[in-house]
Amino acid sequence: MTSKFTATSYEFAEYADARNVIGGAFVEDPGADLIDVMNPRHGKAMARVPMSGAAAVAAAVAAAREAQPAWARLPIRDRAQVFYRLRELMTRDLEELTWLVSHENGKVYEEAKGSVLKAIECVEFGCSLPNLAVGQQLDVSRGVNCMVVHEPLGVVAGICPFNFPLMVPMWMLPQAIVGGNAFIIKPSEQVPLSIQRLAVLFEEAGLPAGIFSVVNGGRAAVEALTDDPGIAALAFVGSTAVARQVYARGAATGKRMLCLGGAKNHLIVVPDADVELTTQNVVDSFTGCAGQRCMAASVMLGVGDVDHIVSGIAAKAEELRLGEQMGPITSDAAAARITDYINAAEESGVKVLVDGRGQRATDGGYWVGPTVLDGVTPDMPAGCEEIFGPVLSIIRVATVDEAITIENASEYGNASSVYTTSGDVAREVMERVSSGMCGVNVGVPVPREPFGFGGWNDSLFGHGNITGWDGFRFWTRPRKITSKWAAQKDQTWMS
Ligand code: NAD
Numbered sequence: 005m006t007s008k009f010t011a012t013s014y015e016f017a018e019y020a021d022a023r024n025v026i027g028g029a030f031v032e033d034p035g036a037d038l039i040d041v042m043n044p045r046h047g048k049a050m051a052r053v054p055m056s057g058a059a060a061v062a063a064a065v066a067a068a069r070e071a072q073p074a075w076a077r078l079p080i081r082d083r084a085q086v087f088y089r090l091r092e093l094m095t096r097d098l099e100e101l102t103w104l105v106s107h108e109n110g111k112v113y114e115e116a117k118g119s120v121l122k123a124i125e126c127v128e129f130g131c132s133l134p135n136l137a138v139g140q141q142l143d144v145s146r147g148v149n150c151m152v153v154h155e156p157l158g159v160v161a162g163i164c165p166f167n168f169p170l171m172v173p174m175w176m177l178p179q180a181i182v183g184g185n186a187f188i189i190k191p192s193e194q195v196p197l198s199i200q201r202l203a204v205l206f207e208e209a210g211l212p213a214g215i216f217s218v219v220n221g222g223r224a225a226v227e228a229l230t231d232d233p234g235i236a237a238l239a240f241v242g243s244t245a246v247a248r249q250v251y252a253r254g255a256a257t258g259k260r261m262l263c264l265g266g267a268k269n270h271l272i273v274v275p276d277a278d279v280e281l282t283t284q285n286v287v288d289s290f291t292g293c294a295g296q297r298c299m300a301a302s303v304m305l306g307v308g309d310v311d312h313i314v315s316g317i318a319a320k321a322e323e324l325r326l327g328e329q330m331g332p333i334t335s336d337a338a339a340a341r342i343t344d345y346i347n348a349a350e351e352s353g354v355k356v357l358v359d360g361r362g363q364r365a366t367d368g369g370y371w372v373g374p375t376v377l378d379g380v381t382p383d384m385p386a387g388c389e390e391i392f393g394p395v396l397s398i399i400r401v402a403t404v405d406e407a408i409t410i411e412n413a414s415e416y417g418n419a420s421s422v423y424t425t426s427g428d429v430a431r432e433v434m435e436r437v438s439s440g441m442c443g444v445n446v447g448v449p450v451p452r453e454p455f456g457f458g459g460w461n462d463s464l465f466g467h468g469n470i471t472g473w474d475g476f477r478f479w480t481r482p483r484k485i486t487s488k489w490a491a492q493k494d495q496t497w498m499s
Pocket of ligand 1: 163164165166167172190191192193221222223224226227241242243244246247250264265266267297298390392418459463
């Protein structure tokens with residue numbers, strides 16, 4: 005059992021070291037090195053996490069394989085009951101989970117709470133599955149009935165990034181577990197602590213031992229999960245470079261794979277856009293979670309004369325209170341990477357309208373303030389690479405057509421939005437951008453449940469989306485049963 009996290013403010017607090025969860029028990033991994041879990045606001049270690057590898061994965065797979073058949077035999081309604089109870093427990097512990105996410109990840113309180121609430125929304129979708137997963141049936145010929153049922157795959161696994169410690173795991177867990185699988189999760193080694201609490205809540209909700217396992221670690225654990233023949237399907241969320249590798253390696257073993265990668269999201273802003281709505285939305289989008297969201301605005305394509313909107317964005321970004329309205333960057337290395345992008349853009353002649361370099365909200369911790377770069381070109385690193393920080397790169401263009409051409413040339417395709425009061429412009433952009441999740445006057449166009457989450461191009465490797473009904477289909481396989489109970493007197497070739 006891992007104790008409760010008792011912090012109720014940003015004040016630094018230590019927490020118990022993370023452990024693996026195998027066969028329903030928290031277990032040490034004596035063979036694994038322990039690394040620090042840093043609180044990014046304070047730059048201090050709040051706990052440690054084992055960097056496990058193949059041995060822990062093999063043990064988790066063995067325990068999961070033993071537990072899964074009995075779980076799969078339960079009716080889906082019974083499996084969903086665990087998620088009804090989990091929803092109540094997560095709601096009961098909302099404050100604790102919020103502060104834990106905030107401490108290990110750096111999100112400000114409201115953002116952390118929003119991410120836990122969104123995780124709960126994913127749990128609710130899991131609760132609804134018995135009503136959705138009714139399958140189909142049809143008399144395909146006289147006296148011959150065909151029906152489809154959704155069967156679990158067996159033991160499945162998920163690998164998660166640092167930026168949403170609880171929410172991204174919940175993109176996977178409800179559909180997979182309600183679908184009858186046993187699940188092994190490998191959280192980011194940077195944020196393994198919320199998952200420790202989740203394991204306790206699963207147990208309290210009545211999930212049988214072995215159906216939810218945790219293996220901590222980094223690359224070695226991921227590769228062991230990818231290679232293990234006992235794992236039938238694997239989902240990954242993280243950067244594009246790793247997503248591509250994991251996808252190829254897992255697919256080579258015959259696994260069903262879905263790997264979500266990075267992003268470079270474009271917001272197209274035309275002069276007729278509502279000034280107040282646009283300025284606030286754009287700032288919220290590129291500074292929310294300190295820009296460490298795969299749905300964050302990264303490039304603003306300003307069409308024609310949008311100086312009035314750019315100056316409004318700059319003014320709002322300047323006003324943002326670091327530490328209260330925007331949190332820290334995940335690590336020292338990430339803060340240095342973001343600063344390097346800003347330096348390189350400035351050296352190329354870009355105007356730094358709002359400069360977050362050197363800003364900090366605490367003495368320790370990793371900080372970069374909101375930054376607005378004006379006059380970026382699409383070929384500059386700040387114009388085409390994922391910065392993953394609170395930096396808005398403004399590219400000036402003459403026409404909507406030019407804006408769409410630049411968006412289309414991006415290797416990524418997670419999100420795109422347009423800011424306009426013209427239905428014609430909105431429709432044109434929505435028809436032509438090369439992104440999976442699009443917004444009209446919406447800065448973070450996340451398709452909430454029950455819609456599926458997933459991008460296009462190098463933002464997603466595999467087929468389908470990770471949330472919603474697509475998620476259920478990913479974690480299950482359809483069985484078609486064709487039945488004929490009575491001998492047909494008037495047989496045809498189809499009978
Ligand atoms: P990351 O790719 O560095 O790490 C993701 C996971 O992969 C972690 O669990 C990590 O331990 C593991 N990993 C890291 N390097 C590995 C390697 N070489 N081989 C095997 N496994 C490895 O990503 P991150 O820094 O944790 O998260 C940020 C990235 O995730 C950004 O690119 C962001 O856009 C992306 N992201 C995408 C989505 C989406 O839905 N598309 C959602 C959230 C985050």
